[in-house]
Amino acid sequence: MNGKLTCMIGALICIFSASTYAAQVPAAKSSIKSVTLYRGQALVTRSVTLPAPADAKADEMEILIGDLPANIVASSLHADGDQGAIIRSVRYRTRAVATEPKKEVAAIDAEIKAASRKIASNMQAQELLGRKSKYVEKLENFTSAVARDNAAARQIDVKTVTQMSDEILKQHTEQSGEKIKLKFEHEDLSEQLALLKRKRSELTRHTSRTIREAVVRLLLGANRPASIELSYLVTSAGWTPAYNIRLVDGGKSVTIEYVAEAWQQSGEDWSTVALTLSTATPHMNAKSPLLAPYWISLTGGTAQVSSLKSFNKARGDNTVSQLEVLSKWSASAQRQQVRELGWELNRLAAEAQGMELNVNSELLRSGSAGSGVTAGLAVSYPLKGSMTLTSRPDKQLVQIKKSQLKVESYHMALPLLSTHVFRMARGVNKTDLPLLAGQYSAFIDGEFVGRANLPMIARGQPMNIGFGVDPQLRCKRELIDKSDRISWGSRIQTFSYRLRLESFKDSPVSVRLMDRIPAVKSDDIRISLGKLSDKLSSDEVYVRDLRPTGILRWDIQLPAGASGAKARDVKYDFEMKYAKDKHVGRRAEGLLKEMRMQYDLQMHNW
Numbered sequence: 001m002n003g004k005l006t007c008m009i010g011a012l013i014c015i016f017s018a019s020t021y022a023a024q025v026p027a028a029k030s031s032i033k034s035v036t037l038y039r040g041q042a043l044v045t046r047s048v049t050l051p052a053p054a055d056a057k058a059d060e061m062e063i064l065i066g067d068l069p070a071n072i073v074a075s076s077l078h079a080d081g082d083q084g085a086i087i088r089s090v091r092y093r094t095r096a097v098a099t100e101p102k103k104e105v106a107a108i109d110a111e112i113k114a115a116s117r118k119i120a121s122n123m124q125a126q127e128l129l130g131r132k133s134k135y136v137e138k139l140e141n142f143t144s145a146v147a148r149d150n151a152a153a154r155q156i157d158v159k160t161v162t163q164m165s166d167e168i169l170k171q172h173t174e175q176s177g178e179k180i181k182l183k184f185e186h187e188d189l190s191e192q193l194a195l196l197k198r199k200r201s202e203l204t205r206h207t208s209r210t211i212r213e214a215v216v217r218l219l220l221g222a223n224r225p226a227s228i229e230l231s232y233l234v235t236s237a238g239w240t241p242a243y244n245i246r247l248v249d250g251g252k253s254v255t256i257e258y259v260a261e262a263w264q265q266s267g268e269d270w271s272t273v274a275l276t277l278s279t280a281t282p283h284m285n286a287k288s289p290l291l292a293p294y295w296i297s298l299t300g301g302t303a304q305v306s307s308l309k310s311f312n313k314a315r316g317d318n319t320v321s322q323l324e325v326l327s328k329w330s331a332s333a334q335r336q337q338v339r340e341l342g343w344e345l346n347r348l349a350a351e352a353q354g355m356e357l358n359v360n361s362e363l364l365r366s367g368s369a370g371s372g373v374t375a376g377l378a379v380s381y382p383l384k385g386s387m388t389l390t391s392r393p394d395k396q397l398v399q400i401k402k403s404q405l406k407v408e409s410y411h412m413a414l415p416l417l418s419t420h421v422f423r424m425a426r427g428v429n430k431t432d433l434p435l436l437a438g439q440y441s442a443f444i445d446g447e448f449v450g451r452a453n454l455p456m457i458a459r460g461q462p463m464n465i466g467f468g469v470d471p472q473l474r475c476k477r478e479l480i481d482k483s484d485r486i487s488w489g490s491r492i493q494t495f496s497y498r499l500r501l502e503s504f505k506d507s508p509v510s511v512r513l514m515d516r517i518p519a520v521k522s523d524d525i526r527i528s529l530g531k532l533s534d535k536l537s538s539d540e541v542y543v544r545d546l547r548p549t550g551i552l553r554w555d556i557q558l559p560a561g562a563s564g565a566k567a568r569d570v571k572y573d574f575e576m577k578y579a580k581d582k583h584v585g586r587r588a589e590g591l592l593k594e595m596r597m598q599y600d601l602q603m604h605n606w
Contacts (some may be wrong), residue, residue, distance in 0.1 A: 025215065026051040028063040030230065034274040035389075036380070037262060038281065039255035041073075042237040044270070046230045048079075053220070060088070061218050068092075068212035069234055069391075076233035079216050085228060086219040092210050108200045115193045122186045129178055136171045143168065237264035239277055239398075243440035243454060246466055247425060251409030254425055254465065258400040258435065260381075264389050275387040277400065278380040279436065281330050289329060292346045296352055314355055322348045379434055403431045407465070410510040411558075413475040415499055421473035421511065423449075425465045429457045442467045473558075474502040477515065480571075491580045494530065499570040505561040511556045512537075517574045519550035524582070530573030 029049045046065070053061040074092040081087050143164045145156060155200035169378040244257040260277050264270070322345065328340040381400050389396055407427035423444070429435055435457040442449045442465070449468035457463045501511055518527055527550075537543075537553040546553065554570055562568050576584070 010117050025064045026053075028065055030065050032065075032268070032270055032274070033229070035270050036276040036278050036325065037239050037260075037264070037389075038602050039240075040235070040238045042264060042266065043230055044069075044234055044266075044268075048216075048228050048230050050218075050227060053331040056154070059220055062222060063216050063218070064217065065214040065230055066211060066475045067268070068214060068232070070210075070212070071237075071265070072212060072267075072524045073233040076231075078539060079214075079215055080229045080231070081218060082228070087228070088216075088219050089215075090230075091215040094210050095575075096210055105200060105203050105395050108196055108203070111248050112193065112196045112200065113558040115196060119186065119189045119193065122182055122189060126179070126182045129175060129182065130550070132171075133175050133179075136168060136175065139164075139171075140168045142558070146543060149539060210521075223582075233267035234264075234268075237266050238265070241400075241436040241438035242397075243435070243438060244443065245440050245465055246443040246446070247407075247409070247423075248404075248445070251425065252406065253404055254407050254427065255402065255404050256431070256435075257402050258433065260398045260400055261395040262389055263393070263395045265391055265393055267391055269391055270387070270389045272386040272388055274374075274382070275389070275398070276380055276382045277398070280380065281327055288343045289326075289345050292343075294350055306527055311355060315352060318348055318352050319354070322352075379436070381433065381581050393442055395580050401431065401433055405430055408510075408569045410471060410512055411473060413473070413499075413501060413513045415475040415477035415513075416514075416515055417478055420469045421501075423476055424512070425467065427465075428462050428463065429459055431459065434458045440465075444468075472504045473509070473511070474563075475513070476500050485578050489580055490577050491582070493576045494573060495576075496573045499572075501556065501558055501562065501568040501570070502564075503558050503560065503568075506560050508557055508559050511558045513554040513556050513570060515552045515572075517550045517552065518576070518584075519548075525576060525578040529579075530575055530576050533569070533571040 028051055030046040032044060033047040034045045048063070048065055050061075050063060077090045077092050079087045079090045100127040214232075216228070216230070218228070236365075239260040239262040242259050242261050244259065246257075247254040248255055262277070308546065325341055325348065329338065329345065332338050332341060383400065387398060389398075400603045405427050407422070407425040409425050412422045412424050435454060438454055439451055440454050441451050444467055450466075452466050454463075454465070476499075478498045478500070479495065480498050481494075483494045485492050497515070499513060499515060501513065503509065517529065520527060529552075534554050534556070536547070537554070537555045539555070542551075542553050552572070556568065556570070558568055559566075578584075
């Protein structure tokens with residue numbers, strides 16, 4: 001027996017043995033018990049009913065769990081047994097199987113065969129017509145030759161020539177019509193055949209499919225178990241928080257519907273399962289990263305970061321990169337990948353420390369150094385009852401909780417930015433859940449008024465919620481006077497402003513009126529607030545955080561019908577004093593950068 005034949009026989013024996021082994025492994029029934037839905041992944045847990053072992057006295061058994069989804073993370077397969085079973089191994093495998101063709105395929109095959117035969121007949125008819133055309137052409141050439149010869153011999157038979165010419169013309173006319181008819185028929189038959197083939201392709205697309213299975217080996221104890229649990233991660237699944245916030249009870253309370261926009265395309269349907277929504281990241285890597293030493297050396301020249309804004313931006317970008325790498329670290333289980341990601345964390349940390357060592361100390365003291373982006377809050381929401389999420393591309397709404405909170409309604413007027421007045425509500429998150437950052441839809445008395453973003457709000461944290469523009473209120477800002485004088489080598493400028501509020505409502509409202517005066521951080525210019533028609537707000541957070549930056553705030557009770565001559569005015573003055581040979585530029589680039597930095601920091605929590 002030669003070597004090739006031996007190899008072929010050995011291969012056939014292996015295939016036969018493998019198929020026999022697969023047939024001997026008993027299949028176990030399973031159903032999805034619970035799902036934990038993360039951001040981008042999901043942990044699926046199945047309850048597996050164990051079949052009776054072939055040998056009742058056997059200490060070990062092996063079972064097959066099929067119908068695993070297409071987007072499974074194979075390395076995440078894990079099985080748990082009770083006291084009556086010890087899991088020895090869990091193995092993932094795939095195999096291709098052919099399915100029985102559908103009945104519709106046979107019918108389409110018959111139609112394809114009939115259409116193909118018609119096309120063949122059509123092509124044969126066109127070929128025959130082509131031969132006839134060539135014969136008529138030869139006959140026409142022969143008639144022309146005979147007519148020339150007879151004309152030369154002056155023996156023309158006019159009647160015979162005329163009859164032959166009429167017959168040739170008749171043949172040309174008939175063949176032309178037949179050619180057009182056969183051409184159109186061939187086009188129609190070709191389109192029909194192409195359509196039938198497409199239908200057949202769609203019907204037979206999934207006749208060969210891949211089966212995904214888990215093979216679990218168990219060590220059986222004295223108390224034979226009835227079931228085990230199989231868990232695995234799947235991709236192409238996730239959720240985002242969203243809210244419907246309704247201002248009710250005359251503006252004294254809000255109803256917050258906390259919902260999740262969930263989606264999953266894992267390849268399996270989750271029917272009547274216990275669903276948990278989580279913001280955590282499933283960790284495949286249980287170890288902590290390794291912290292390497294940070295070595296430095298001295299170099300000539302200066303490497304200090306000269307701009308606080310550039311420092312904050314660089315630190316923010318660095319932190320974002322660290323969070324991305326840390327997420328990959330948590331999800332990685334391969335040693336080499338863990339090693340490289342751990343080094344990348346250390347490299348990014350070294351960059352951050354290098355920026356800290358080189359930032360200008362005066363700049364750091366003159367403003368707030370941002371800490372970049374922090375990791376999100378990891379929370380889990382076990383939902384009551386059973387949920388169903390089918391595998392499909394569109395988002396599916398799942399309600400997490402519905403709560404009603406007491407709030408205080410007020411209006412926000414910023415006449416420097418807009419003549420509109422905005423409806424707001426402030427309260428405290430007294431629910432038992434933190435509110436994650438997400439988009440909300442705002443309603444007043446059942447009427448939709450707009451959408452906005454809600455920052456993350458912890459339990460017990462104050463919150464401000466916007467409800468769009470109130471069309472019944474107006475505001476505006478006017479410079480009503482300015483003086484400019486020189487005194488003892490200094491230029492002194494005084495500005496007088498009027499802020500006007502108008503209401504067309506039939507009930508009084510609270511308005512938070514905001515404006516600003518210039519702010520400085522140097523000694524070469526001095527700015528002081530002058531006369532005030534109304535006292536500034538005494539709110540502790542405003543006095544501590546905003547008042548030193550030149551932001552002005554008044555808490556006004558605006559009466560009903562305060563319009564026209566009854567409009568509510570707030571007036572104030574402020575004074576600027578600086579050297580007489582100086583002037584205030586229309587735009588100072590450095591100050592605008594500082595202004596943008598402060599704005600970005602405030603927007604983080606707005």
